[in-house]
Amino acid sequence: MGAMTTRRGLFLGRQAERRRVLPPGVTLESLTACTGCGQCVEKCPTRIISLLDERPSLDFSGGECTFCGDCARACPEPVFAAEGVTRLAHVVAIGDGCLARNNVACQSCRDACPQQAIRFRPRTGGPFLPEVDVNSCSGCGACIGVCPVGAIGIADRVQEGVHA
Structure with missing residues (x-):
């Protein structure tokens, strides 16, 4: 970002x-x-x-x-230590500026996610709310650039999971 x-x-x-x-x-x-x-x-x-x-x-x-x-x-140097990596050391985190969290229907992040790690759960009286499945999130960043309000950032991936 x-x-x-x-x-x-x-x-x-x-x-x-x-x-x-x-x-x-x-x-x-x-x-x-x-x-x-x-x-x-x-x-x-x-x-x-x-x-x-x-x-x-x-x-x-x-x-x-x-x-x-x-x-x-x-890379001509030994910088890229691991080969075949399919996950980054972070996951995405959806912030308070998210349109859906502010009663505006938007699911751009979900639509862009190739791992289907972002799901929207229903709530009464408003648009569905986004949830990130940290076990499915590869950290690829596909959802970050498509967010119309820039509400998606990254958080470090931890062993116990991230409350994103």
Whole structure:
């Protein structure tokens, strides 16, 4: 997800710090081997990899990770430690700005999710409410860029599950 500016930050001339989201198969430890050559950026077919402080980071605002492995194959260094990764180290989290949570019917995130990890449960007197099945969510980010209000972010994946 791209950097967002808060109202307060706008008045103070600050932008929110962009969080590093590691590409599939990259760990903080393996990231130290990165030389910042940008080969992974060039080879990403969905153009979601960019360099943040000369290291790869994912930005889901314009696309999703398809876990194709092109970034790993293009990297000349041992940065992409694991092969065949189909899940990222995070899951999506739907925030309070979600249209459905504010009584406006919207299910764009569900429609975009290739894993069908976002479901909507009925409620009385309003649109269905979104729920993320953290066990099904791959963290691909397909739902992030399609959210019309930018209410979807990421949360670290934990062993016990994430209350997203």
